[in-house]
Amino acid sequence: MTGRLIITPCNLDSFLHSAVQINDALITSYNMAPRNFVSILRLKDDRLTLDKGYWGYSPTWLKVLEHAPYAARVESLHEKPMFKNALSQRCLIPCSGYYEWMQFSRQKRAFAVRRPDNRAFLIAGIWTRYPTSEHTFYDTFALLTTPSNDALIRISERMPVIIEPDDASHWLGNLSNTDLTNTIANDHFDCYPVSTLVNNPSNQSRAVTEPIGQRFRFQ
Template sequence: MCGRFEQSETPGYYARALGADTHGLEWQGGDNIPKYNVSPGSSPLMLHRLQGTLHSDYVIWGYRTPKEAEEKKRPWINARVEKALTGRYFRHMFQEGRVIIPGGGWFEWTLEQGRKQPWYITRKDRAPIFMAGITNFRPGIQQVVEVGFVIVTEDSGSGMVDIHDRRPVVLEPEDAWRWMDPETPVEEAAHIAQSRSLPSEEFMWWRVSREVNRADPGNNGKHLLAPINCEGN
């Protein structure tokens, strides 16, 4: 699964890494506060396509139905790729709300001596990651329901399973564009999510400080990504 991630670069940086034209005003102005410990319930950057052009919005990480909101149930933050298409819960989002959540890497946890130990996972080539997501956000439409996104996950491959048995679907730029394209048939989008995710061999991971465990907007800083020894953490 993915319960926390890092998104420390600017929207323009991620857009250029996707190969987008960033000369428009959307990518030029505004200050960006690097986010090294993005947690559910916050509103990170989300990329999506609109009339063939890449756009960005800041959307809440988490989704629940109106009934679940009324019952004050905790939002879902991930959707299993195996069920996102066929299950009734996420199917409408898979069909009409495929997006990309960019970042530098994500966090997973192991249990060591009875304590949760966070690990940071990133690409070996240090390129940004483009996580497949789905959302009920509809650009230009006033919505009366809660709006949010979830990250699509798959089984972890060889090696990474010792950190966690689930991981985000991470796509290369070409596949990310196809994933976001509303004109991409659902069957093709399902194929992309199920077969085009970067393999575990493309990633590296290391232990980081247990400071990461505290989900707090003020708990932010590049030091959270620094490798640590398992002793004295």
């Protein structure tokens, strides 16, 4: 399950081929963990906006924020009371990679999963508003995951739902479509092992992302 992100600077207007209203500056990190604020894209009045959201889906009734899920299985959203009507509030998380831990016989090894040339891509998410008082609130979100494709199944059983940049506005606004099977991008990804620095989210240097072994491509 995708539980750590790589988010590097990106020209969103160029990447999305559309003007983006920047309400909150892009939050970058070489080792972004859940329970932090992350930049999310949403559609408001037919315009893409960049805001910040807390990575941990927190409905109004949730009492313990540590219990907030950071990922949700897209194929079973309708079965979970927490995610009832969740697809009516969609977001996208711009990033340039994520980490997965592959199980070996005696230990897990961390891998970075990235597009060729470390290009940015979009992960689908759902968001909800969590009130902190009668007049204050913050927005929270979870990533959407799906069973891994034939390539990435070698690393993990699940992968994030990836949306093509040109489909961003359509996916965010097409709230009547609850079947995401045909919207998931079938993109190429590279994968390479990284050091144990990634195991500690406080390690935020670029060294966390550096390969310690061969980089190979899944197609």
